[in-house]
Amino acid sequence: MRKRLLVVTGGGDCPGLNAVIRAIVKRAAFESDWEVLGSIDAFNGIMLDPMQIVELTPEMVAGIHVQGGTIIGTTNRGGPFNWPVQNTDGSWTTIDRSADLMDRLRAQNISAVINIGGDGSQKISQGLFELGCPVIGVPKTIDNDLSDTDFTFGFQTAVESATDAVDKLVTTAASHHRVLILEVMGRYAGWIALHASIAGGAEVCLIPEIDYDINSVMDALNRRITSGKGFANIVIAEGAKPREGTMSYTASDDPGAMPIRLGGAGLRLSQELKDAGCSIEIRETILGHLQRGGKPCAFDRVLASQFGVAAFEMVLQEKWGQMAAYCHPEIVAVPLSEAIKTYNHVDPGSGLVRTARGLGICMGD
Numbered sequence: 001m002r003k004r005l006l007v008v009t010g011g012g013d014c015p016g017l018n019a020v021i022r023a024i025v026k027r028a029a030f031e032s033d034w035e036v037l038g039s040i041d042a043f044n045g046i047m048l049d050p051m052q053i054v055e056l057t058p059e060m061v062a063g064i065h066v067q068g069g070t071i072i073g074t075t076n077r078g079g080p081f082n083w084p085v086q087n088t089d090g091s092w093t094t095i096d097r098s099a100d101l102m103d104r105l106r107a108q109n110i111s112a113v114i115n116i117g118g119d120g121s122q123k124i125s126q127g128l129f130e131l132g133c134p135v136i137g138v139p140k141t142i143d144n145d146l147s148d149t150d151f152t153f154g155f156q157t158a159v160e161s162a163t164d165a166v167d168k169l170v171t172t173a174a175s176h177h178r179v180l181i182l183e184v185m186g187r188y189a190g191w192i193a194l195h196a197s198i199a200g201g202a203e204v205c206l207i208p209e210i211d212y213d214i215n216s217v218m219d220a221l222n223r224r225i226t227s228g229k230g231f232a233n234i235v236i237a238e239g240a241k242p243r244e245g246t247m248s249y250t251a252s253d254d255p256g257a258m259p260i261r262l263g264g265a266g267l268r269l270s271q272e273l274k275d276a277g278c279s280i281e282i283r284e285t286i287l288g289h290l291q292r293g294g295k296p297c298a299f300d301r302v303l304a305s306q307f308g309v310a311a312f313e314m315v316l317q318e319k320w321g322q323m324a325a326y327c328h329p330e331i332v333a334v335p336l337s338e339a340i341k342t343y344n345h346v347d348p349g350s351g352l353v354r355t356a357r358g359l360g361i362c363m364g365d
Contacts, residue, residue: 007037016296026061047100181283206236208240
């Protein structure tokens, strides 16, 4: 009997997911005793009745490395440890179905699981490993917020999209003599905003790791104006917040979803600048899901392919409870427990932040 590998893509979609899937399947094709299956919409596929599991063949994955998204779908709601259930009164609650998932994996003769996802997904991987699941993790997130890996695939593509947006906003800001605010993704980590600000030449970069003082931002804009430049560009991460303030968000009651939904940081900053007396017209742009969609860049295709091949070889080596990680120039195996132990924040004292400051970019402090 052939061994069965279950591939799962969880959390937000991300450029490069299909490249990982393709790499896993192509590498597995060299082993005659393995077949690869995909669980539709993260672990939902195997937990639903009837199950939604598809066979992933070399023919099915041919050419998908250039496509955005994931051919087996994904979700950031629920999961085996937090499964949403509707009560008789119409309200919702969550239950732990991890034991049920383990039973289903055994019933389907699943010999290994590769879980491709970010911080939340790899916490699920660790929890399943502690229950005895033969699981391997692959790091995925445009936020680049997983520790123990130099980069996560999808990040560089998101930075390319954000930088392209900055480039385009610079020309319209100059033409109309405006302050243009670009809000990018980054709930708790400002990697996208920081990289895009440096690459695009923004005047101000606001990230979650450095609470901003609106007076410092105004000082930077005033220096820009008095120097003869009648325009400015600001990049702000969605999780950035003012000193002694909170992130801008709305409450979410979606079953199994996170209790808050970020959004509005750019609009709030715009109003704060107006209240502080900004004399230049202000416009706001929210880049949103454009950062997560579309074709992965070459770097992410290569990195995702490396991860996929390495993850399957980790399966062959039975390196359960570990995650494939990029430690330049190699792909290495690190314990999931280490990868999720510390969130990968931007260090305010890091060389990259010093580079931004050295370029004259105001960080808000």
